[in-house]
Amino acid sequence: MSEPDKFEDDLLYAITRTGEGFRAEQGGLVAGGYQRGRRRWRRRSTAALVGGAAALALVGTGAVYLVGHPAKDAGTVAASPARTFTAGSGTPVATPTTAQPSAPNVVTGDEVLATLRALLPKGETTQGKGRGTDDEQTKGTFAAADVVFDDGRGKSLIQIGIQKHRPGQGQSNSCPADLKLAQLDSCTGTTLPDGSRLQLLQGYEYPDKRATTKEWHALLTGPDGREISLSEWNAAAEKGAPDSRPEPPLTLDQLKSIVTDKSWDRVVASVGFDGVDVTALDPGLSLEEREATLTRLLPPGVTVTGRSGSPLAATFQLAQGQTTGSVVLRVENRAKSADEQAYKDALTLPDGNKVLTRGGPDGADKMPLTVNALHPNGIAVTAAQGPSGKPLLTEEQLRAIALSPAWKAGK
Template sequence: MSGQDEFEDDLLHAMTRTGEGFRPDQAPLAAGGLARGRRRWRRRSAAAVVSGAAALALVGTGAVYLSGGAGDSRTGTALTAAASGSGAAAASGTAGAASPTASPTASPSASQAVISGDEVLATLRSLLPKGQVTEGKGRGTDDPELRGAFAGADLVLDDGQGKSRVQIGIQKHRKGQSQPRTCPADLKVNRIDSCAVTKLPDGSELVLNQGHEYSDNRADTKEWFAALTGPDGREIMLSEWNSPQEKGAPDSRPNPPLTLDQLKAVVTDKSWDRTVAALQYDGVDNAAQASGMTLEDRQAALGKLLPAGVTVTGITGNEIFADVRLAQGAVTGSLVLRLQKVEPGDKSTEQLFEGSTALPDGSRLKLYGAGSTDAKRPPTADVLRGDGLRVMVAQGSTGKPVLTLDQLKAIASSPLWKAGK
């Protein structure tokens, strides 16, 4: 199985595991949506910045927040040329002592700029309080593993009161793809001392949180963070700990070094504008691949294609994917419908349809599930038409199976599905 096949397999399973959600690190996190989202985001950021597991930052729909919020007098100082030499050479030094050399200014080609990991690290260092910086690492838009969709930095800061791990991650989402943030209803369950979500004058959403690394009291290490989501799709998350490591190290100070106001100042600083402009949007560009059929259009088409006695009781989703709830008498089930325009000659799609069956109208068909060559996947019919429309219909995981593989094939191969509307 090719890497693209594996990706599609994972994606299909993710779409059909409706209601299962994500498995948090600890059961108490179930009560805190913000805590779950923060941990998922931080794990993804840490993987990208430190370990190189960039796929975690790219494969998911991801969520990220940013915005050119209210900067301070240091605006632009972080845009000084990134420290020359390797990231290791930039790992030691004094934070908060930005060089007075001229900083680059935004240009019409700023969106085409390349931001190095050294520059991301230098930007973060210039916005932190003065202190000794060690273990500095940065990853920029020039990192081939990240494909320009993530930038971040990770370092240890000692301001004279003890060492603290500080980490920042930056991504950019298309409209409608950012996840709204809320504070848990029960802060105590999640070991959160304070949490607030505010709207800034420019429309950005800012989360400020003071909590602990573990909600189950296994350790007292504190994590404070600021998460900023901006109207331009930016998402910046800055985390700090009162320990040189987020996990597995003794606490080195009573609290992390930055106050909530300082965390806010860093994530809202205009110095990040250059990085945000250089970032590629993460996730799938649904608008570019949308068929033009609304959820209502898709529900109406399904109503004509479902076998007698099977009805649609609900439909939710986006421009490409729809989760459809079905009923057949007292039996309830579900299916996943994917409707997507594919660019001619798209190599990844061509790989997916290798070995496909040719239909009379020239479309290509792949079947998965029981009765097919790949019985491990849920029953699925995947059709690629000559006009570039891809129609995939898969059995969902909620309820009981309502449709056979042949019925899924009949739905997916129907001419009722429209492209280019």
């Protein structure tokens, strides 16, 4: 997916997720695919734990990384008491007795932490914390652990996070074309025999190098949807902690060995898919069918000149004389969903339709003018002013489009 297409997909998701809040992250969107990609799994964590907000970079995924580094966030995770653990030289060792095996479909934070510790080379680990799939905040869609590791040459924070995405919803892990522009010392991308994609990079805590703290990173994405992200620093904590050693302790080969280890298979199996299940929401309407319906609902003089989008949401280019604009249209089938919470603040009309209007020039949430309608037949329609051109549709016209009885599920 190209960067312009990715931007459109991000925007479509962000402005049409009813009832989930909105945060403008335009800076992260336009800064480039690399900077957005390598931090996406952490930004997801922030968004989900403040209430499921749909930030521009989420693109339908909402899993969380909030284990936090040992020096901070002490109250966010129910961590086991800090203890010292010495691992072998790259080979798995016995799980600590404090991490008892859980039920087959659940992995506890202690188990995730024990797995990470067992895969580290010889050294001392302290201040360990883990988050498992039994965590109520993430609802089984995320697992993570972090430790402070010391191989005798200085302490290092090491963090791992594990998510699972549906097809087409994972992040790209390709390397940037210009390493200097991306402020990286190295980056490699490799396709493994099983079809997994591995990215290994050496960079810095702050891409502008305002501090000398280095961050080395491994990202594994697999055909089964897994995304295993492992980071290490040459400091005992993120963001402002003094450097404790010249470089992070693990080599790139060691990072690769950890993220590709089969020990994570059970964790991956336990993690639920995050994001929106597009298949369940598909109303059975093709882009052509949605365009035909939209065309009939547009006011006189406004025509459709182009379209682009996904199975659920699309941007339609509009024209009125010499003036051009666009409208974002999202049509979902919620007949099989119990998601009424999204419309809890909506106005219920006499015909049973529920309508919710947000955004606009004076909107506090700084989102485009957006009308969401939930029809009694379970079809949810969102009509919003699009990202290109001038606004050609008024609030009343968007409302008429969203509330029209013409929207029905396809075959």
